[in-house]
Amino acid sequence: MSGAVEIAGVGLHRFGRFDGTSVVDLGLVAVRAALADAGLRRGGFQAAYCGTVYSGVAAGHKVLTALGLTGVPIVNVEAGCASGAAALDLGVGAIRSGRYDCVLVFGMEKMPAGIIRSSFFEPWREEAGLAVTPAYFALRAQRLMRESGVTREMLADVSVKNHRNGVHNPDAMFRKEFSVEQVLSSALVCDPLTLFMMCSPNEGAAAVVLRRGGRGGVEIAASALRSHLPGSVLGEHTPLSGLIDDTAPPPTSLAARAAFEEAGLGPGDLDLCEVQDTDSARELNSYEELGLCGVGEAGPYYAAGHTQMGGALPVNASGGLLSKGEPLGASALGGIVELYRQLRGEAGARQVDGARVGLAHTVGRGANASVVILKR
Amino acid sequence: MSASRPVRDGLFRDCGDGTARLLGARCADCARYHFPRAEVCPYCSCDSCSAADLGPRGRLWLYTAVLRPPPGYRGVVPFGFGVVDLEEGVRIVARLTEGDPARLRSGQPMLLVVEHLHDDDGTRVETYAFAAAEEG
Numbered sequence: 363m364s365g366a367v368e369i370a371g372v373g374l375h376r377f378g379r380f381d382g383t384s385v386v387d388l389g390l391v392a393v394r395a396a397l398a399d400a401g402l403r404r405g406g407f408q409a410a411y412c413g414t415v416y417s418g419v420a421a422g423h424k425v426l427t428a429l430g431l432t433g434v435p436i437v438n439v440e441a442g443c444a445s446g447a448a449a450l451d452l453g454v455g456a457i458r459s460g461r462y463d464c465v466l467v468f469g470m471e472k473m474p475a476g477i478i479r480s481s482f483f484e485p486w487r488e489e490a491g492l493a494v495t496p497a498y499f500a501l502r503a504q505r506l507m508r509e510s511g512v513t514r515e516m517l518a519d520v521s522v523k524n525h526r527n528g529v530h531n532p533d534a535m536f537r538k539e540f541s542v543e544q545v546l547s548s549a550l551v552c553d554p555l556t557l558f559m560m561c562s563p564n565e566g567a568a569a570v571v572l573r574r575g576g577r578g579g580v581e582i583a584a585s586a587l588r589s590h591l592p593g594s595v596l597g598e599h600t601p602l603s604g605l606i607d608d609t610a611p612p613p614t615s616l617a618a619r620a621a622f623e624e625a626g627l628g629p630g631d632l633d634l635c636e637v638q639d640t641d642s643a644r645e646l647n648s649y650e651e652l653g654l655c656g657v658g659e660a661g662p663y664y665a666a667g668h669t670q671m672g673g674a675l676p677v678n679a680s681g682g683l684l685s686k687g688e689p690l691g692a693s694a695l696g697g698i699v700e701l702y703r704q705l706r707g708e709a710g711a712r713q714v715d716g717a718r719v720g721l722a723h724t725v726g727r728g729a730n731a732s733v734v735i736l737k738r
Numbered sequence: 739m740s741a742s743r744p745v746r747d748g749l750f751r752d753c754g755d756g757t758a759r760l761l762g763a764r765c766a767d768c769a770r771y772h773f774p775r776a777e778v779c780p781y782c783s784c785d786s787c788s789a790a791d792l793g794p795r796g797r798l799w800l801y802t803a804v805l806r807p808p809p810g811y812r813g814v815v816p817f818g819f820g821v822v823d824l825e826e827g828v829r830i831v832a833r834l835t836e837g838d839p840a841r842l843r844s845g846q847p848m849l850l851v852v853e854h855l856h857d858d859d860g861t862r863v864e865t866y867a868f869a870a871a872e873e874g
Binding site: 479483484485486488489490491492493494497498500501504505508550551552553554592593595596600601602603604605606607608 | 745746762770772773774780781800801802803804805807808809810811812813817819820821823827828829830831832833839844855863865
């Protein structure tokens, strides 16, 4: 198929906390693993795209400098939580356009613990107490409880589900099961969200080598990146105001529609999804925004068990960000690496049997949302 | 009496009667209101917006509370955080003076007020916030 793009290899530095290790060191591990997996240990890619948010000037260049693989164009990409997906989107587009045959895409991050202090917020918003991202998450959670049949127990159970899955992921930060009661009784962050319903910003790296398709590998069936439309007050662009009469579709829905159209597939064709679970409510929101269920149906859809392992459409078999943590530049590519392994039947104890089509979703600051569909 | 300053100029106006107004604008083309005030409409990109004060009355839509000081914040916790729908068709994300969500309910009338954040070298730093209002 003309314009087809496939994955030649993947690599990961596990997500967690690694004192004394620089972000470049993390990136090196992921990039070397991906190049080795693709049979390109000493180069052969024609461009590189690096997603990262907090790594400073030309961070991607430092990784490739250390490997002696410079000279090709190297582009560092920042798009909040979707940075890695934005880098991937550029790489896919570059191959589709015919400009390159093989590109390296990677993402890496090293973040402090706790609420992220983001230069996104003007100083006065911090001073006024309005730079409080978890509170925006909590408002979305409350809306789901009011309009989508979601309960506090369900919010807790999403975390239970993802941690249960994460036990089987050696690359995850938290590999421990929790009960609904433990999640509900963990520290209250912003009502109704408790600490164990939130993911941890952390450290890690992921890399993917893309090449022109047609060699029988796992194919990028679609890659779509979208920003928000004006109107909503609950989006990741965390505005100060919006419209009561808000009919603007969220960026995730825009990206999902574009991706399904590009792939010629629909939600019913998916075998598994990796979706943004920055907090439990974000995962449930994503079900509706991606079209896995109808608007207002996230609660009953979750309660029916579809997204559990063994269900019709397992979501976050990797353990999600709730288990892995969220190194911003790397997290979206972490989802791609997971799908690649799942579609190749290499996911071990968390394998989704017979997986052929998977969707990876990220949404974050900007707002930016990405939806990538992989198939074999 | 100590001096006071808004947390940022151009956000709100203290009416002196216990209420405040947000300094917003209305687009001449799409007729929608926005806040904070800008020359270009954030909904339709038209560049002929005119100043309009917003508030003080609205109804609470969503709410939570912030329990620990977020980055860069020097005021007291807990404080309320929520979304209030104004009569002008604008939805405002703002602080709420009520820090206990159990004492709030969706749809309740709210009033825009000036709230004391903290003192900066003897100067009172103020912002806008919504307080629960009497039914009516």
